[in-house]
Amino acid sequence: MNTLLLFVLLSLLKVAIVTVILLTSVAYTVLLERKVVGRIQNRWGPSRVGPFGLFQPLADGIKLFLKEDIIPSGVYRPLYLLAPMIALGCALISISVIPFGAALRVHGVDLFQIADLNIGLLVLLAVTSVGVYGIALSGWASNNKYSLMGSVRATAQMISYELALGLSLVGVVLRAGSLRLRDIVNIQSTHGMRSWNIFGGFQFVAFFIYLIAAYAETNRTPFDLPEAETELTGGYHTEYSSMKFAMFFMAEYANMITVGCVATLLFLGGWSSPFGHLLPVIGGPIVQALLPVAWFVAKVFFFLFLYIWVRGTLPRFRYDQLMGFGWKVLMPLALANIIVTSLVLAIRG
Amino acid sequence: MNKPAYMWNYIPLLMQILAAVGLAGFIIAASWFIGRHRNSKVKLAAYECGMVAQGDARGRFSVRFYMVAMLFILFDVEAVFMLPWAVIYRKLPATTGSRFFGFWEMLVYVGFVLVGFFYIWKKGILEWSKDKADL
DSSP: OOHHHHHHHHHHHHHHHHHHHHHHHHHHHHHHHHHHHHHHTTSOOSOSSSGGGTTHHHHHHHHHHHSOOOOOTTSOHHHHHHHHHHHHHHHHHGGGGOOOSSOOEETTEETTOSOOOTTHHHHHHHHHHHHHHHHHHHHHHHTOHHHHHHHHHHHHHHHHHHHHHHHHHHHHHHHHTOSOHHHHHHTTSSSGGGGSTTTTTOOHHHHHHHHHHHHHHTTOTTSOGGGOHHHHTTSTTTTOOHHHHHHHHHHHHHHHHHHHHHHHHHHSOTTOOTTTTTSOOOSOHHHHHHHHHHHHHHHHHHHHHHHHHHHHHOOOOOHHHHHHIIIIIIHHHHHHHHHHHHHHHHHHO | OOOOOGGGGHHHHHHHHHHHHHHHHHHHHHHHHHSOOOOOTTTTSOOSTTSOOOSOSOOOOOTHHHHHHHHHHHHHHHHHHHHHHHHHGGGHHHHHSOTTHHHHHHHHHHHHHHHHHHHHHHHTTTOSSOGGGOO
8 A cells, every 4th residue: 555645544544533532522621620610619510411410511512503603793704703713723733743642653653643743842832823813803803892802802911921931931942952742751751750841850930831821821710811701791702602602612622631731741741651760661562552641641631620720719810910920920930941941951061 | 664754744734734624614614504593683783781882893992902912023033033042952062162152142142132121111011000101
């Protein structure tokens, strides 16, 4: 069989599987959030549809599809329809450079990563930046004052925190000397937990900058001002109904998963085990291939849980506090982190 | 079997882009065709909490948002310049013969960034709650 044809077919299979898994995880992250926030607020959360409310996402999906799809008369239609597509599209594209497990090649095709690019980190940054357009355009095209205010706020917030986010990654790149995500993980998987960037790499400041900036990037509590319902009714999605409304939320949760993946890869050693260097190698080749994936999923799950926990715990910032914090605290801190990291690396040689 | 060329790695990325855009378009279309439509003039008006919408929404808003957008472009370009430096940083001592060459070079660059940063800070562009600092 032709090599290229085989490569394309296997890639197509990978794309299909990853997209389905991602969308399912999005649906169940929503359920997890409703359950956990419910327990935090001393109530049960969804519990009627299926055992433990497990079919709730399915019911929600059907309901949203059957809802009336309203396109208000004042909107600018092309951009109004394009905006949710950009938001969801970018959220789904950014997963493509993320490696889920140790490199395992079958017929030259990497099983646990869609596209192994040597500029993986740049692709991630670029695609998430384009995602801002979805929110900016949705508010402008809606021709609604609340939407416009929400989207202008969201855009200013996202681009402000993107600076700190981009700068916080430089320390990681300094240590790995590569933008390829597999190289960044490989340098962290030599001595278990000790070689992770957050501990042995001394990137814990960068880690917290990244985490805070990522919460603001995904418009999550305590930075969810774009959808501050008490002052803006809904924010940028006020005029959206049916699945178009849901697409913004699918994008938000997909971005949460991507943020969890990136934080895991860059700071928590990706798929490497925290004490892998101490234990003897166990199991056959299948266990050897799947164990890293299990570690990766566990770490990403931790970040998703943290997202929900923070949402159930913290109140919302005020807008001037938010912008002040991003520009005056996070950005100088990120620059200082770069200088210190490069100095230490220069001294150590 | 020969090893796939590196550029082939962009094929799956392209596929993912097509899949994502296709899926998004499909959802928009399906949502429009599945749900029923019973429109009225009031239902299609802009939703402003029951008030009749006055005028066009695309009015004027604070100039600070433009300022932030402009500053973002400036500082993001500066941030992007740091990435290539970070990638070759650990190889610099071998090529330049000095361990601290890369460090001093970047310190000068960060210094320039900080001068601009200090300027906009003192100029009051980052103050969102002071009316006095109107620009």
